[in-house]
Amino acid sequence: MVFPPLDSPQWHRPLRAFAFGMAAVRWTILSAVLFVTYIGIGALAHDTHFSLAWALLATLLVWAGPAQIILISTLASGASVVQSAIAVTVSAIRLFPMVVAVLPMMRTPETKRRQLVLVAHFTAVTLWVECYRFLPHVPRERRIAFVHGLGSGLALIGLVATAIGYELAANLTQTLGAAILLLTPLAFLFSTARNSRELADGLALGLGLALYPLASLLDSGLDILISGVAAGTIAFAVHKWREGP
Amino acid sequence: MSDFFGDWHALLLLLVAGVIPNQIWRMLGLWLGSGLDEGSDLLVWVKAVATAILAGVIAEILVHPPGALASVPGLLRYGAVVVGFIVFVLTRRSIFAGVVSGEFLMLAGKWWLG
Numbered sequence: 001m002v003f004p005p006l007d008s009p010q011w012h013r014p015l016r017a018f019a020f021g022m023a024a025v026r027w028t029i030l031s032a033v034l035f036v037t038y039i040g041i042g043a044l045a046h047d048t049h050f051s052l053a054w055a056l057l058a059t060l061l062v063w064a065g066p067a068q069i070i071l072i073s074t075l076a077s078g079a080s081v082v083q084s085a086i087a088v089t090v091s092a093i094r095l096f097p098m099v100v101a102v103l104p105m106m107r108t109p110e111t112k113r114r115q116l117v118l119v120a121h122f123t124a125v126t127l128w129v130e131c132y133r134f135l136p137h138v139p140r141e142r143r144i145a146f147v148h149g150l151g152s153g154l155a156l157i158g159l160v161a162t163a164i165g166y167e168l169a170a171n172l173t174q175t176l177g178a179a180i181l182l183l184t185p186l187a188f189l190f191s192t193a194r195n196s197r198e199l200a201d202g203l204a205l206g207l208g209l210a211l212y213p214l215a216s217l218l219d220s221g222l223d224i225l226i227s228g229v230a231a232g233t234i235a236f237a238v239h240k241w242r243e244g245p
Numbered sequence: 246m247s248d249f250f251g252d253w254h255a256l257l258l259l260l261v262a263g264v265i266p267n268q269i270w271r272m273l274g275l276w277l278g279s280g281l282d283e284g285s286d287l288l289v290w291v292k293a294v295a296t297a298i299l300a301g302v303i304a305e306i307l308v309h310p311p312g313a314l315a316s317v318p319g320l321l322r323y324g325a326v327v328v329g330f331i332v333f334v335l336t337r338r339s340i341f342a343g344v345v346s347g348e349f350l351m352l353a354g355k356w357w358l359g
Binding site: 029032033036043044046047048050051054057058061062064066067068069070071073074075076077081084085086088089090091092093094095096097098099100103113116117120121123169174175177178179180181182183184185186187188189190191192193194196200201203204205206207208209211212213215216223224225227228229230231232233235236239240 | 255256258259261262263264265266267268269270271272273274275276278286288289290291292293294295296297298299300301302303304305306307308309310311312313314316317322325326329330333338340341343344347348351352355356
């Protein structure tokens, strides 16, 4: 990771800061995780008979791997629009605290809210994690331009991977197709486990895995929602109990 | 053109069931976020529920596998994840090592079963 010093004249031009941000995708292992995840999403979209353009548009406009997977798999399994929308929106709740945490890092007293709309759109787990790492090396008044570049670079990776995964699933043997679809649960599980620094998050991950098979016995169409709220609430209760009064 | 995008119905589904329910939380974060404390109980709970929902998504793909993944026997799917996770822990949380070893076990098992 090599950035010019904070007071360097190289930071004077916003376009240059944008370019630094875009180039910064090289310095994160999460770019590879993102690539692998979107290969899986592209393959999933193919195997559930969505068009390639639909899959690309979803990557561009939704820009959240879990939401895209939930959207594709619920629609493909015959859930109603309302059921899909509820499952997607519940999975997206986690974006709220991420946006809340990311924005103060680049806000200045002069910043207008509309200048942060695109930053909010790009915010997802990868950008959230990398902002903590990169932004201390970026002058505050250039951070929005930098994050626009970083977000664009990551989105480009996601779009290319979606297309590659889609085409691979269309042309590969069944075994290799299965290997690509297996990338998604593996990449999500390990990247989430790596980001679960607090007990509540680790517990929520383990309990969420364990409770889903039970909830799916209910066959309610909202199984993910039911197991998620139950497991998350138990994890939160344990966290409070450990914290003491 | 309609072949390229699929039908308009699919695009409408994307907007109504995907884009809007997802983006609403980002925009709420943008509009309401400045007054919230990151360590507040509400946000800790929200984060735990969101993590558990993600875990549910992972479990769903493994328990009810889509497309080509359904051709892999259940025990092999679960085994690949368990072995991948063990390697992930042993390598001090290397995502790459975990993914590669999980994939390797699945492919080796499938080859062995014929």
